[in-house]
Amino acid sequence: MGLTGSHIVGAGLWMLGALVSFIAMAVGGRELAADLPVIQYMFIRSLIGLIIVALVCWRSGVGQLRLRYPGIHFCRNLFHFGAQYGWFFAVSVIPLAEVFAIEFTTPIWTAMIATFALGERLTRTRITTILLGFTGILIILRPGLEAIDPVAFIVLAAAVGFSTTHVFTKKLSRDQSSLNILFYMVGMQAVFGLVPALMVWQTPPLASWPWLITIGIAAFTAHYCIAQAMKLADATVVAPMDFMRLPLVALVGFLLYNEQVDLALFLGAGLILTGNLMNIRKEHRRTA
Structure with a gap:
């Protein structure tokens, strides 16, 4: 891609829109946790997302919603649903950072799952990325030096769930549009969450509705903004911007909740991000 300054x-x-969306979802999840069960606001979020995606598809053509790989x-969506539950639960308990x-x-x-599920090669760069990632996690969690919050392992499990979701997305994106994938994501997850949400249903207080609408819109805009950014610039340009999250x-977290962040967290995260950047640059050179 020939990049210009305007690109x-x-x-x-x-x-920037994607970053604001992700942070809005985190803050919304934190605020809603005081009044509603996680599964309930996930269900409402899916319904709001379904309305938004359906309206967009109605304007751009409903033919793209053909279900080819149920x-x-x-x-x-089962993996994504579980990962999202863990993520929303975690943002209500431990520091956002x-x-x-x-x-x-x-x-x-x-990278690890794609090696087995898609037959992708585990290159030296990918192995280095994995090792840096595990080292970064050890620095963040510091096992043996202090008590590890069990919720951190829920976030790890959520990350594995998201990565499995990415592998399935890669399979679908070969001949399915992004709107097709998003439509069935919010639609199926609304079905997944219906019965569990009804079992713990509480009438949302009026003050909760702005946050419910926020996370419903932000879930759509985060994915849409990243897709638009990828159209204008290569992954090697876009990905480092995402790390500003x-x-x-x-x-x-500091301004709203007085959350303190220590040097170890940034050091560990720096190693993880360094590994990711190495892998992105290597893949860019290989495909170029």
């Missing part, structure tokens, strides 16, 4: 600025603006969609730092291991798990969410 980079445009990609940067779209990624089994892959089902497995993808810690959640985002551990979540950055998702590309590492994706960590310092931004650390600042938000």
Whole structure:
């Protein structure tokens, strides 16, 4: 892709939208946890997302919603549903920056799972990425030096779930549009969450609705903004912008919740992000 200054600025603006969306979801999840069960606001979020995606598809053509791979969609969304539950639970319990730092291991798990599920080669660069990722996690969790919060392992499990989702997405994206994947994501997850949400249903207080609408919209805009950024610039340009999520969410956590972040978290996250960047640059050179 021939990059110009306007392309980079445009990609940067779209990624800013994605960063704001991710942080809005985290803050929304934290605020809603005081009034509603996680499964209930996940269900409402899926309904809001379904309305948004359905309206977009109605304008752009409903023909793209043809369901061709129901089994892959089902497995993808089951893993994503479980990962999202773990992520929303975690943001209500531990510091936001810690959640985002551990979540950055998702590309590492994706590389490992893709090796077995898609037959992708485990190159030297990918092995280095995996080792740096595990080292970063050890620095963040510091086993043996202090008590590890069990919720950190829930975030790790969520990262594995997200990575499995990415592998299924790669299979679907070969001949399915992004809107097709998003439509069945929110649709199936609304079905998954219906009965569990009804079992613990509480009438949402009026103050919760702005946050419910926020996480419903942000879930769509985060994916849409990243897709638009990728159209304007290569992954090697876009991905480093995404890593700005960590310092931004650390600042938000400090300002809103007085959350303190230590040097070990940034050091561990730095190793994880370094490994991810190495892998992205290597893949870019290989495909170029």
